[in-house]
Amino acid sequence: MSDQATVPTATHPPASPEFPEFPTARRCPFAEPAGYPELRAQGPLSQVTLYNGRRVWIVTGYDEGRRVLADHGSFSSVRADPRFPATAPRFEAARAVRNFIGMDPPGHTTQRRMLTASFTVRRINDFRPRIQQIVDTLLDGLLRRGTSADLVPDFALPVPSTVICDLLGVPYDDHAFFEAQARRIVHGDSSQQDSADAFTRIRLYLEELIRTKRTKRGDGLLDELITEHVDQGELDTRTLAEISLLLLVAGHETTANAIALGVLTLLERPDVLRRVRAEPAAVADVVEELLRHLSIADGAARFATRDVEIAGQPVREGDGVIVAIAAMNRDSAVFGEPDAFDPRRSARRHVAFGYGIHQCLGQNLARAEMEIALTSLFRRIPDLRLAVGVDELELRHPAGLHGVVALPVEWETGSAA
């Protein structure tokens, strides 16, 4: 496979009412993607048309989706394989990147195993005071600067970006560079060329950082991985750069959107906000329901490696399958009144972090960041309010992570930590 995988040529007629296009935009920040109710009405499995004309299966049912994600023997995540369905041009560029999100066992197992100990609940709990410190410093800056802000660049993005730098041992001074590259990688409207170029730049940056660390060690996860695996000859610099690229990009872009949309949701729901203020422990349930309701990372892609059945339908070897996480999280058989944001429900069965062997490695970190960011923000700025109407907020491109482009807010009073 060359570094520049080619976009497969269209082999099917364009999208039609029967095989609508995927992905589609959301009508408002709190809605699931347009067309999901219609797909669901066709049953747990239906078909959609991708940007390049390829027709693939889409799973909207909760049980069926979990079955697909759990069955890595029949459904592959290997992005380098031309059968892997790219849901946007930028995914064609991801085919050339070799890290475990785009691999099956045994390669996936080997890489993931090197990292699991660093992301356990216990390790992340130990890290909470540092996350709190990062959040407090950002809020100090926000309050010093005035009584209005765009919470995306001023809070929601720098929280996870600083945290993942700290955890990995990547200098935060370089954040403008890698955040810009990450945007070109994950944002829905990036071209294949743009995304490929951003992958290369960030990889070369990380390779250089690894070489520097090999002579002068620091105390981040990258430094540990160098000592434990690179120095032992088990892992080469390029592979470690590609693994850390995944952690760096997934570690800040996802959570940044979750924090911004979380703030927005709570601003729209003063009753929930009052509860979070009165009983801070309630924030854990609020975060789970936010994850379910917002489903910011939708559409996990796979392809069938053999003839199988999903919901009684034959699926052929080589067929593309999209697991619609946002639809599964609103399956009424599992979540009553699924469109309602209700933190009193038990949302913990949601699949916002995926399911099976690829289930999000950073989920404990993401939860800790969301909990600390949301409680601290509303404690320090109790009269925070949106500076524009919700319907004026621009949503991110549907082929990327769900989020708002900007979140203008204002307030009159803020307090010290």
Ligand code: HEM
């Ligand atoms: C709210 C925030 C987040 C959401 C909604 C989210 C969502 C997801 C989802 C749905 C997957 C599964 C993809 C698949 O099955 O193909 C995934 C995988 C992954 N996530 Fe997250 N994520 C979040 C935060 C993070 C953070 C903070 C990190 C930091 C390390 C991270 C690192 C990863 C990695 C490394 C994988 C690949 C796991 C594997 O393939 O074994 N994520 N994430």
